[in-house]
Amino acid sequence: MPGNRAVIYRGPGHVEVEEIDYPTFELQDGPGVNPDNVGRQLPHGAVLKVIATNICGSDQHMVRGRTTAPEGLALGHEITGEVIETGRDVEFIKTGDLVSVPFNIACGRCRNCKERKTGICLNVNPDRPGSAYGYVDMGGWVGGQAEYVMVPYADWNLLKFPDRDRAMEKIVDLAMLSDIFPTGFHGAVTAGVGPGSTVYIAGAGPVGLAAATSSFLLGAAVVIVADLQEERLTQARSFGCETIDVSRGEPADQIEQILGTREVDCAVDAVGFEARGHGEQAETERPATVLNTVMDVTRAGGAVGIPGLYVTGDPGAADDAAKHGSLSLQIGLGWAKSLAFTTGQCPVMKYNRQLMMAILHDRVNIARNVNATVLPLDQAAQGYAEFDRGAAQKYVLDPHGSIA
Structure with missing residues (x-):
């Protein structure tokens, strides 16, 4: 089993890249995890090797100390990755798929999910409707500014890119589909x-x-x-x-x-x-x-x-x-x-496939327009600091050196 490193919030203005546990199909106790979510079994999940994971303004609010986020929280809710393992209940997503992860975590089963209101799923966060990876008061799902991450309800949540080679050519643009x-x-x-x-x-x-x-x-x-x-x-x-x-x-x-x-x-x-x-x-x-x-x-x-x-x-x-x-x-x-x-939260799944097609067919160049800038995971703190100073850039972390 490989190791895993992630960007960890260590107090106002301070993040560090640290070793964390490799993902499993059970939600473990940890900073920010709601007690009612501890031990939650996730046979419907998939483990991803993270290809790209972005720094978001919402992350910056936490790092500035402007929320009640606990120290030790693994950050990151904008995730693009390769599926490397699936739980026993995953039927359609396969190992090797290249996918975008909506920042909203949604079960696909509740009333709101069935009404396409995936930003306020009723079943993934005991605190309130709606959830996200690596975010305060969102249930405690481990963040994706990491080398590996677990995504629950994989068949429902993951957007598979139709052609891997074509997707990798536009991977920085496609990395924007998870949120912004x-x-x-x-x-x-x-x-x-x-x-x-x-x-x-x-x-x-x-x-x-x-x-x-x-x-x-x-x-x-x-x-x-x-x-x-x-x-x-x-x-x-x-x-x-x-x-x-x-x-x-x-x-x-x-x-x-x-x-x-x-x-x-x-x-x-x-x-x-x-x-x-x-x-x-x-x-x-x-x-x-x-x-x-x-x-x-x-x-x-x-x-x-x-x-x-x-x-x-x-x-x-x-x-x-x-x-x-x-x-x-x-x-x-x-x-x-x-x-x-x-x-409220954008219901990402309402739009992400259409926007994926616009990117793949050259109707939009979102990475250029937001001035996407790729950094290795080890430079996450630098990215946070420059973003906090108002840099006109969207920082994309590349944990494995996957982005050409």
């Missing part, structure tokens, strides 16, 4: 983006850039991306986006300069709970800023997609209310404009 590409696409779809739409996207991190890419794929006429980091705005402009530097003032004023009107058809919040203010308040954390802004700039009767992460526990928040996820929202504004809102 479907998540950005979900944000755009739920915001109502379609042919001819004008779109405002708050945040030029990887999810925001994926939402912008998705908006073009859906036929948007104008995509406006807002951020504080000039490097990230430059990346957005590299594939045709208009951009707004919110440190220079209110987005509506800058939208008017681009469109001739202060409102857009559709808006996406790709920032989440660590949002900062606009203009002179750009250096101050104001977690409700983006939500209030997207309500302000979206036309009456429009829709807002909110793939940006919001949490129920934020020990580093600026005020007591925000520490419990309570924000000062202008919900009356949203009500008065009859806006529709969609929040």
